[in-house]
Amino acid sequence: MTKLNYKEKIPNNVDLSNDLSLQRALEHWQPKFKSWWTEMGPEGFQTSDVYLRTATSVDADGWATYGKVKMPEYRWGIFLNDKVSDRKIHFGDNIGDPVWQQVPGDYRSILRKLIVTQGDTEPASVEQQRELGKTCPSLYDLRNLFQVNVEEGRHLWAMVYLLHAYFGRDGREEAEGLLERNSGDIDNPRILGTFNEPITDWVSFFMFTYFTDRDGKYQLKSLAESSFDPLARTCQFMLTEEAHHMQVGETGITRMIQKTLEVMNALKSDSIDAIRNAGVVDLQTIQRYINFWFSSSLDLFGSEISSNSATAFANGLKGRPDEMRYKDHSEKNNSFTFEGLSLENTLVEQTIPMRNAMNEITRRSYVTDCEIGLKRWNRLIKKAGYDIIFTLPSTRFRRNIGIWAGIDSNPEGIIITKNEFDSKVNSWLPSEGDKEFIKSLMVQVTKVNKTAGWIAPPSRGINSLEIGYEYVELRQ
Ligand SMILES: [Fe+2]
Numbered sequence: 001m002t003k004l005n006y007k008e009k010i011p012n013n014v015d016l017s018n019d020l021s022l023q024r025a026l027e028h029w030q031p032k033f034k035s036w037w038t039e040m041g042p043e044g045f046q047t048s049d050v051y052l053r054t055a056t057s058v059d060a061d062g063w064a065t066y067g068k069v070k071m072p073e074y075r076w077g078i079f080l081n082d083k084v085s086d087r088k089i090h091f092g093d094n095i096g097d098p099v100w101q102q103v104p105g106d107y108r109s110i111l112r113k114l115i116v117t118q119g120d121t122e123p124a125s126v127e128q129q130r131e132l133g134k135t136c137p138s139l140y141d142l143r144n145l146f147q148v149n150v151e152e153g154r155h156l157w158a159m160v161y162l163l164h165a166y167f168g169r170d171g172r173e174e175a176e177g178l179l180e181r182n183s184g185d186i187d188n189p190r191i192l193g194t195f196n197e198p199i200t201d202w203v204s205f206f207m208f209t210y211f212t213d214r215d216g217k218y219q220l221k222s223l224a225e226s227s228f229d230p231l232a233r234t235c236q237f238m239l240t241e242e243a244h245h246m247q248v249g250e251t252g253i254t255r256m257i258q259k260t261l262e263v264m265n266a267l268k269s270d271s272i273d274a275i276r277n278a279g280v281v282d283l284q285t286i287q288r289y290i291n292f293w294f295s296s297s298l299d300l301f302g303s304e305i306s307s308n309s310a311t312a313f314a315n316g317l318k319g320r321p322d323e324m325r326y327k328d329h330s331e332k333n334n335s336f337t338f339e340g341l342s343l344e345n346t347l348v349e350q351t352i353p354m355r356n357a358m359n360e361i362t363r364r365s366y367v368t369d370c371e372i373g374l375k376r377w378n379r380l381i382k383k384a385g386y387d388i389i390f391t392l393p394s395t396r397f398r399r400n401i402g403i404w405a406g407i408d409s410n411p412e413g414i415i416i417t418k419n420e421f422d423s424k425v426n427s428w429l430p431s432e433g434d435k436e437f438i439k440s441l442m443v444q445v446t447k448v449n450k451t452a453g454w455i456a457p458p459s460r461g462i463n464s465l466e467i468g469y470e471y472v473e474l475r476q
């Protein structure tokens with residue numbers, strides 16, 4: 001058998017060629033990943049040359065190169081941020097001890113679960129987005145979709161590396177499972193709800209990259225604090241790539257709003273029918289899409305009161321995003337007070353141990369981060385002379401996980417009856433009619449320098465190239 005130069009085959013900075021059994025295990029997994037990509041990855045365009053960035057180093061400047069590549073030939077690699085010498089555990093019960101380079105036996109299963117849950121979301125989103133190429137609003141957007149997709153593929157590699165390198169046989173089995181579960185599959189779905197929601201239009205895609213990739217950012221930030229050093233370092237590097245995904249979401253939504261406002265000004269009207277007839281998305285419908293994807297993403301943080309999150313924090317496995325911002329990193333004797341739910345389903349002030357509130361604390365940081373985009377969009381609307389204001393719904397609205405699951409609340413967070421909820425749901429969440437309308441706007445535009453009518457062209461190109469650059473070279 002020819003000896004493979006593994007450094008060439010799987011780009012990495014983990015010295016793979018010096019660990020033959022790990023090398024072999026990943027070698028065995030690689031063709032499975034490739035066939036998953038072909039079957040479940042982007043539909044079509046697999047032979048097109050796409051202008052993609054590829055991670056090539058972990059240096060802050062110049063960590064990636066750009067160039068045309070066919071997606072199946074993308075260099076999915078394993079990149080961890082550099083080791084910080086003498087790094088110490090900085091939260092939980094073991095503060096001051098050296099961080100772990102191996103998995104402590106006691107924490108093995110909880111750590112494996114954290115890695116598998118994170119790993120499962122990465123290929124899930126690629127599956128959710130696989131049809132979107134057929135309705136891309138421009139070549140620029142098509143390229144961004146594929147950039148997000150290949151990087152989610154790389155994030156899967158990042159988690160699979162940890163499973164293979166540190167969890168032996170169980171880890172290898174979990175790595176197989178990551179390719180076997182599929183988004184929306186009735187018998188074998190992805191682990192978390194949002195990652196089984198179909199993303200069949202670009203409004204949903206931009207909402208997903210804005211709201212759900214941002215959940216990813218907060219999960220990665222929490223894991224980047226981990227005392228299990230390889231996990232911390234791999235998540236730190238993933239965050240570098242993740243920023244672009246959220247930017248795709250934010251600029252996509254911005255461009256959609258810009259186009260709507262342009263049309264409203266031209267029509268001198270805010271009539272929803274007139275706006276829709278002109279082929280753009282009315283702001284009310286955009287608000288309903290915000291409500292849907294934001295509320296769905298809130299569930300990803302888990303229950304407000306969580307003993308699992310307390311354990312993960314106490315053990316030093318998962319911290320708070322930007323842990324160093326907080327004063328107390330043990331939080332053993334502290335409490336957290338919030339507006340919870342009484343036995344009679346009314347709002348009541350509740351006090352719980354701080355460590356049990358870690359999910360809620362992380363969720364709150366996330367909500368604050370989500371608000372930044374809304375403020376920007378509201379400024380655009382105001383500047384155009386309209387008094388519509390986008391808002392994030394209450395964190396009690398439409399929850400399926402945690403203390404608010406099954407509680408009917410309006411977007412302001414007031415608890416209401418199920419009848420009232422059902423009678424108003426179509427003004428709060430995308431209705432079948434809204435989805436039909438959005439679908440009618442989704443036409444594929446692949447001419448250089450052209451953009452679909454429902455969204456403004458991008459304001460700048462990628463990596464200093466012009467907007468009209470041929471970001472994807474289509475092949476028959
Ligand atoms: Fe990711």
Ligand SMILES: [Fe+2]
Nearest residue numbers: 213216242245
């Ligand atoms: Fe992402």
